[in-house]
Amino acid sequence: MAEGALIALRDRRVAVTGANGFIGSAVCRALAAAGADVVGVEVALDHEAELRAAGVEPRIADVVDREAVTRALVDAELVVHCAAYVREWGPMEDFMRVNVQGTANVMDAAEAAGAERVVQVSSVVVYGYEDESRQEEDAFRRAVGVPYIDTKSASDALAARRGAVVVRPGDVYGPASIPWLVRPVQLMASRRFAVPNHGEGTMLPVYVDDLVEGIVLALRGGNPGRSYTVWDGQDVTFSDYYGRLAQELGLRAPAALPKPLLFAGAAVLEGLAKLRGAPPEFGRHGVTFLDRRGTASNRRAREELGWSPSVELPEGIRRSADWIRTEGIVSG
Numbered sequence: 279m280a281e282g283a284l285i286a287l288r289d290r291r292v293a294v295t296g297a298n299g300f301i302g303s304a305v306c307r308a309l310a311a312a313g314a315d316v317v318g319v320e321v322a323l324d325h326e327a328e329l330r331a332a333g334v335e336p337r338i339a340d341v342v343d344r345e346a347v348t349r350a351l352v353d354a355e356l357v358v359h360c361a362a363y364v365r366e367w368g369p370m371e372d373f374m375r376v377n378v379q380g381t382a383n384v385m386d387a388a389e390a391a392g393a394e395r396v397v398q399v400s401s402v403v404v405y406g407y408e409d410e411s412r413q414e415e416d417a418f419r420r421a422v423g424v425p426y427i428d429t430k431s432a433s434d435a436l437a438a439r440r441g442a443v444v445v446r447p448g449d450v451y452g453p454a455s456i457p458w459l460v461r462p463v464q465l466m467a468s469r470r471f472a473v474p475n476h477g478e479g480t481m482l483p484v485y486v487d488d489l490v491e492g493i494v495l496a497l498r499g500g501n502p503g504r505s506y507t508v509w510d511g512q513d514v515t516f517s518d519y520y521g522r523l524a525q526e527l528g529l530r531a532p533a534a535l536p537k538p539l540l541f542a543g544a545a546v547l548e549g550l551a552k553l554r555g556a557p558p559e560f561g562r563h564g565v566t567f568l569d570r571r572g573t574a575s576n577r578r579a580r581e582e583l584g585w586s587p588s589v590e591l592p593e594g595i596r597r598s599a600d601w602i603r604t605e606g607i608v609s610g
Contacts, residue, residue, distance in 0.1 A: 287309060287356070288313035289315060290314050290315065290355050291316075291353055291355045291356070292314045292315070292317070292357070293316075293319055293351050293357050294319065294357075295357070295358070295360055295384060296319075296320065296360035296362065297320045297334065297360075298329075300455055300486070301450060302318070302320075302360035303325070303328075303329075304486050304487070305358055305494075310334050311333070316333065317350070317351075317353075317354065319341075320361075321340040338350075341359075341361045341376065341383055341384055344386065347384060348383075348386070348387040348390055351384070351388055351390075351391045351393070356393060356397075357384065357395070357397070358399065359381065359384045359437070360399045361376070363376035363377050366560075366561040366562075366567070367551075367557060370428075372425075373426060376429075377426075377432070377433045381437055384396070385440040389440075395442075395443060396441070396442040396443070397493055397496045397500065399445055400445065400446045400505070401430050401446055402447065402448050403431070404427070404434050405572070407570045413574045414574075414577075415506070415575065434505070438504070439503070441502040442502065443500030443503075445489075445500075445505075445506050445579075446506065446508065448481075448482035448483055448509025448574075449481050450484055451483055451484075451598060452485050452594060452597065453486070453597065454601070455486065455598075459523075459601075460607060462523075462532075463523065463602055463607060464608075465532075465559065465560065466520070466523075466524055466527075466529045466530065467608045471520075471533075471560075473517055473533075473534050473568055474534075474540050474565050474569045475534065476517065477515055477520075477532070478515050479568045480514075480515065480516075480571065481516050482570070483509060483512075483514060484508055484587065485510070485594040485597075488588060489508055491585060492579055495584060495585050499583055500582070504578065504582070505578070506576075506585075507574045507576045507578070507579060509576055510589075510591070512590075512591065522591070522592070526599035527599050527603070537569060544564065548561050
């Protein structure tokens with residue numbers, strides 16, 4: 279962890295939205311452990327005891343409620359905006375409310391509080407999935423018709439225009455990661471998981487602790503209005519990533535199926551889920567997320583923030599597998 283940046287945050291009041299989430303809770307714990315005065319903002323206090331045990335003051339506020347989030351951030355000196363609607367499915371209006379309007383509300387609340395800095399936690403999805411090149415942080419982005427991608431791109435641009443420091447995480451894995459660890463492990467364990475084509479889609483991995491360090495550095499040294507892509511720079515195919523994870527857990531590696539076939543199967547799952555009134559196990563947009571064609575530069579994070587990853591993929595997978603076994607998700 280970046281000790282100098284953490285020392286500089288000691289006794290500073292930092293508000294973190296999405297405090298119950300995978301990334302938000304990790305940020306809260308790291309800041310509180312370093313002596314920051316941390317406020318964890320969440321729509322419901324499902325994990326109030328855990329937050330308090332970590333030294334975090336919980337506050338209830340939905341980011342779509344402008345007045346509530348303004349009250350929650352009233353005394354914030356620094357803000358980390360992690361709250362987001364992260365789904366592979368759902369109506370566009372739900373994504374717009376949380377990811378776009380929610381970001382606007384957080385920026386307004388931070389300005390009203392006189393906060394010195396906002397770090398917006400965005401995503402590498404803003405680069406899209408079709409371009410096979412290595413994209414720079416200022417690469418042009420366009421709507422692709424996937425609600426999560428399009429609204430994260432819109433909130434990214436909105437936050438940057440308002441002067442936030444934008445951190446774009448890669449594919450964040452590690453203990454408690456739902457999309458890149460828990461759900462695929464559960465599906466692999468039941469032999470219901472496959473990767474598109476030959477599994478050659480490109481994963482941009484970043485271990486959660488390394489991402490937290492990037493966010494901490496952005497709180498202290500990022501340039502307002504600038505974006506920083508945080509991933510370890512060693513791209514790996516999804517077939518390789520899931521194969522390593524399966525081997526570590528003694529599971530069967532996922533099959534590789536033609537993309538059109540996976541799309542058709544995912545469409546069936548979505549239809550069945552709609553009839554049940556529940557989310558599908560795996561949707562068509564999930565196929566898109568496993569078929570990325572290119573990569574993104576992390577040069578700015580390294581040069582301007584002084585960030586570098588410390589957890590290499592084999593170690594990150596080992597830690598992730600240990601957590602899976604400890605939690606009893608699989609017994610391998």
